[in-house]
Amino acid sequence: MNKTEFINAISAKSGLSKVDTKKAVEAFVETVSEELKSGGKVALLGFGSFSVTEKSARKGVNPKTKQPIDIPARKSVKFKAGTELAETVK
Structure with missing residues (x-):
């Protein structure tokens, strides 16, 4: 499953629009990346x-x-x- 397929699946299960789902997924990835970069967990x-x-x-x-x-x-x-x-x- 690639990123687009992942966004489509989350959108279908959550009832959110694909645009909102894409923003949420990107925010999740960015937040996890920033926390790991700073040495957190x-x-x-x-x-x-x-x-x-x-x-x-x-x-x-x-x-x-x-x-x-x-x-x-x-x-x-x-x-x-x-x-x-x-x-x-x-």
């Missing part, structure tokens, strides 16, 4: 939580040349499904 009870994890620097191997490379440290977004979502998917 977003927890939606029953759905799941978004957080930022630190990945440390490590050694790796370029599979094409087999040469060792240094992989720098970075931040990564993590999503952990909530209990209700996990049970629904089972």
Whole structure:
């Protein structure tokens, strides 16, 4: 499901117009992004939580040349499904 299909599905289930639904989805994405950028965490009870994890620097191997490379440290977004979502998917 892409963003347009997601907006159409939410619009159909909520009874909101597609324009209002698009604004709501974009506001949700922007809010979560800003919170994660500032180092926070977003927890939606029953759905799941978004957080930022630190990945440390490590050694790796370029599979094409087999040469060792240094992989720098970075931040990564993590999503952990909530209990209700996990049970629904089972």
